[in-house]
Amino acid sequence: MSLSTATRRFNIEINSLLNKEVTVVTTTGEEYTGLLVGFDASGKDLCLAQAKGKKGEEYPRLIIYGHIIAKIFIQKPPLDLREFATILEKYFPKMVKYVEDARVVVVMDKIRVTEHGVEGVGPIAERIKRLFDQFLEEKGVA
Structure with a gap:
């Protein structure tokens, strides 16, 4: 595996965490939990929204x-x-x-399904959306 492939995969993994609740532990032992709303791929800096510290302190935004x-x-x-x-x-x-790599399901080369929902229009997209909603409900995510 080349370095660029490894870097690309790492960035894909970080990108998959966007808009999800993450916990970050620092080198000093501090721990913060919040919604990952942004990151800088070059410096690996992160931005958390609605972050909370281990001792209960709250931050609307935390870099x-x-x-x-x-x-x-x-x-x-x-x-x-x-x-x-x-x-x-x-x-x-x-x-x-x-x-x-993208964590995407593509149906008929025109309808895309990500964990955020179904992208597409028409009766087939509507059918896929109903199936996806049922899938989410079975998984306890909906």
Whole structure:
């Protein structure tokens, strides 16, 4: 694996955490939990919204510089869209692709499904949206 591939995958992973609740532990042992709303890929700086410290302190916005970040983690596992792609394959045989790097399901090369929802219009997109809502409900996410 080349360095650029590894860097790209790392950035994809960080990008997948956007708008999710994360916990950041600093090199000094401080711990903050909040919604990841931004990051700088070059310096690894992060911006958390509605952040809370370990001692209960609250911050509407918190910037944490990359050089003091020891680790970042999430409490809830990301939604497994590969499983949803398998479900869609039953309804749309040979028309479903799962793009692992982007965590996107593509149906008929025009309808995209991410963990944020269904992108597309028309009756097929509406059918996929209903299936996706049912999938989310079964997973306890809806």
